[in-house]
Amino acid sequence: MSEIATFAAGCFWGVEESFRQIPGVIDTTVGYSNGHTVNPTYKDVCTDETGHAEVVQVTYDPAKVSFEQLLDAFWKAHDPTQVNRQGPDFGAQYRTAIFTHSPEQEAVAKESLAALEASGKFKRPIATEITAAGPFYRAEEYHQKYLQKRGAPSCHF
Numbered sequence: 353m354s355e356i357a358t359f360a361a362g363c364f365w366g367v368e369e370s371f372r373q374i375p376g377v378i379d380t381t382v383g384y385s386n387g388h389t390v391n392p393t394y395k396d397v398c399t400d401e402t403g404h405a406e407v408v409q410v411t412y413d414p415a416k417v418s419f420e421q422l423l424d425a426f427w428k429a430h431d432p433t434q435v436n437r438q439g440p441d442f443g444a445q446y447r448t449a450i451f452t453h454s455p456e457q458e459a460v461a462k463e464s465l466a467a468l469e470a471s472g473k474f475k476r477p478i479a480t481e482i483t484a485a486g487p488f489y490r491a492e493e494y495h496q497k498y499l500q501k502r503g504a505p506s507c508h509f
Contacts (some may be wrong), residue, residue: 354378355391356416357422357457358385358485360405360449360463361430362438365498369407370429372500376417381409382495385451386486400443407451420443420492421466426450433476448478449486458482 361367364382372380384397389406397404410422430438432448450465452458461482469478490496 353414355419356410357410357412357419358407358451358453358488359410359422359426359429360385360407360447360451361426362406362434362446362448363441364406364408364491364495367426367429367488368497369499370425371408371410371422372497374412374417374421374425376415376421377410377412379411379488380497381411381490382498383407383409383488383490384445385409386449386483390487392489394495398443399444402445404445404489405447405449405451406411406491407449407488419460420464423450423461427464427468432478432480433474435479445462448480450482452481453485458484475504501509 384404
C-alpha cells in the first residue's frame with residue numbers, strides 16, 4: 353500500500369528530481385497546495401497572491417522508504433532557513449513547508465525539524481512550516497518531470 357507526502361522547497365523542478373531518484377518512491381507530481389484560490393494556474397501562483405506553495409507530492413512505498421528518509425532528502429534539497437525564497441526565486445510560493453497527511457506525519461516531521469535545529473547545522477533559524485495538507489492542484493503538464501524530460505540533472509541547486 354502506498355502513502356503520500358507533500359513537500360515545498362522552492363522551485364518544484366529540482367525538488368521533484370531529487371525525490372524521483374529515491375528507491376521506494378513510486379511517483380512524483382508537481383503542483384500547488386495550501387492556498388486559497390481554486391484550480392490555480394502557474395501564472396496565478398506566480399503573482400504571489402493565491403497563497404499556494406509550489407509542491408512535490410510524493411507517492412511512496414513505506415515498506416521500501418520511510419517518511420523519515422523522505423524528510424532527510426527534503427532537508428538536503430534546499431535551504432530551510434530561507435523565508436519565502438530559494439536561490440533566485442522569491443515569493444511565498446517558494447516557501448519551505450511540509451504539508452502533512454496524518455497526525456503521524458506531523459509528529460515525525462516536528463521531531464525531524466527539532467533534531468535538525470538541535471544539530472547546529474544552520475546558523476539561522478529553520479523557517480519550514482509544518483501544516484496539514486490542503487487541496488493539491490496538479491501543475492500544468494509541461495512542469496511534470498521537467499528536468500527528466502530535458503535530460504538536466506538539476507536546475508539551480
